[in-house]
Amino acid sequence: MVSDSTGRDTIKRVYWRLMPFLILCYIVAFLDRVNVGFAALHMNADLGFTAYVYGFGAGIFSIGYFVFEVPSNLALHKVGARIWIPRIMITWGLISAGFAFVYNENSFYVMRFLLGAAEAGFFPGIVFYLSKWFPSRMLGSATAVFILGLPVSVLIGAPVSTALLETMGGVAGLRNWQWMFLVEGGLAVVVGIIAYGVLTRGPEEARWLTDEQRDWLVRTLAAERAAKEQVKSYGVLETLMSGKVLLLAFAIFCNIGALFGVTLWMPQIIKGFGGLSNTQAGLLTAVPYFCAGAAMVLNGWHSDRTEERRFHILIPACIGGLGLAMAGFSQSPLAGMIAICVGASGILASNILFWPLPSLFLTGAAAAAGIALVNSVGNLGGFVGPYINGWAKDYFGDYSASMCVLGGMVALYGVVIFAFLSSRARPLAQAAPPFAPHYQTKAE
Structure with a gap:
């Protein structure tokens, strides 16, 4: 028997060990x-970029992302997060810093692809x-907390980037946007180096868990993998x-x-x-x-409380789509800001x-490939969007x-997921509500 407090204490320790750093x-x-x-407010004029050039270059990032995802x-999956995540961060930090030396549209395109x-x-x-760390009924919550890093990054990045653009112009003969790329790219390199010391390959190697906690987590995750594979085991190509x-x-x-x-x-x-x-x-x-x-x-909390997923995706998506359309036709700064806030919130x-949806029916290498394919496509x-x-x-x-x-695109997303959860994925969604806490109390 494993006590209920063991499960709670284990998940709590994993949260506080991993989530703050992963959010960073x-x-x-x-x-x-x-x-x-942010750089475009100054860089486009300095380098003579049209809206088309900037939009194409900003979007070509996704082509490189798609090819290598x-x-x-x-x-x-093969070498472990402790090696691969720092590799990713250090590489992109160096390339991001290299944007300081973009000089024409072709160099801009190449750097965005890289x-x-x-x-x-x-x-x-x-x-x-x-x-690999959170059981299914906690995975949605962990993923949601991680994704909160997206709006937080802009909340922090907007004043930081603006401050760099306002204060660094002309220092050492470089333009303000060049300094912004150098500073923020260098930050990624530093965090990537730290990541090597923070991340652990999996619960089996987590010496910061007690023996009882480590055993509970390994057993729980192994039981879940076995249950998923008993229903259907996907190969990489099949996935x-x-x-x-x-x-x-x-x-x-x-x-x-x-x-x-x-x-x-x-x-x-x-x-x-x-x-x-x-600046404003x-x-x-x-x-x-x-x-x-x-x-x-708010949407995640209410979805958890009601154990309902379909309408908690459909309604925000449709409201967000309406907000974006209204922003395109707004005639005043206030109305435009309200509309863009509604649009961003809905998205x-x-x-x-x-x-959490792919991980509900995929495990192991199939999960790695499936999640990557979904995200790369x-x-x-x-x-397409920036273009x-x-x-x-x-x-x-x-x-x-x-x-x-x-x-229209974000509204269509809501409709497609609503239909998906209403038919083929309904049993999966009901079996593992993304935000519902649950702890296994008995060793399998």
Whole structure:
């Protein structure tokens, strides 16, 4: 017999050992992915980039990400997170710092592609890594806490990036946006080095757990893996061709397309509301993500309390889509800010309930491959979304058409997941509510 307190104490210790540092890693990762949006307020004029050039270059990150995502996650499964996550972070930090030396559109395209290739595997790698530490009924909660690093990264990154842009121009003969890339890329390298000492391959090697806690966690996770594989054991190739996996990939493609279509253009969209300086637009970028963070927590909490998933994805997604469309047609800064806050909140509040889904029916290398495929295809939306905004801005002179398209994408994501959970995935969703705490009290 294993006491209920053993389960609670074990999960609590794992949370406090791993989650703060993993959130820090995600904050640094996302900041290096989107800081180009802040740099664009100055860099585009310095280098003569049109909206089309910037939108294409910002989005090409996702092509590199797509190409290397699955191989990267399979490598993580083989060599372990302690080696592979620091490798990813150090590589992308060096490349991010290298943006300081971009000098024309071709060099911009190449560096964005390389940044995507370097970061490939980080997010799905962490999601897979969490599945090796948290039982299914706690995995959704852990994943949700980790994803909160996304809005926090912009909340922190907006004032930090803006401060660097305002104060570092001309120092050592470099422009302000060059210093921003150097400082924030260097931070990723430092955190990557620290990660090697913090991360552990799995619970079996966790010397910071007691023998009883380690035994409870290893037994619980092993029992869950056996139960999943008894229902159906997926091979890697079978996973990559699975209809369930491909449908999830299409759905998150729509969500991420809207997310990055807005995120990478956010400072410029906000400045376009009228009457704002670069500094004001940069600082105001934090506001939609503050609202989104609150919406993520509230939606996750209410979904847990009601044990309902479908409408907690569909309704925020549709509201978010409406908010984006309204932002494209807003005629005043206040109305525009309210609309963009609604849009960002809807995208992220619906996104946070998505990521536990693949791990409900995939294990081992199949889980690594499946999560990576879903995320890599999804991140192609990170090319389409920014590209649509850049093309529309040059062609129409504003963002109204593109914001309607992005709004439609996030609403479609909600509809697809609603249908998915209503039919083939309903038993999985009901069997393991993403946010419902549960502890195994009896050793198998």
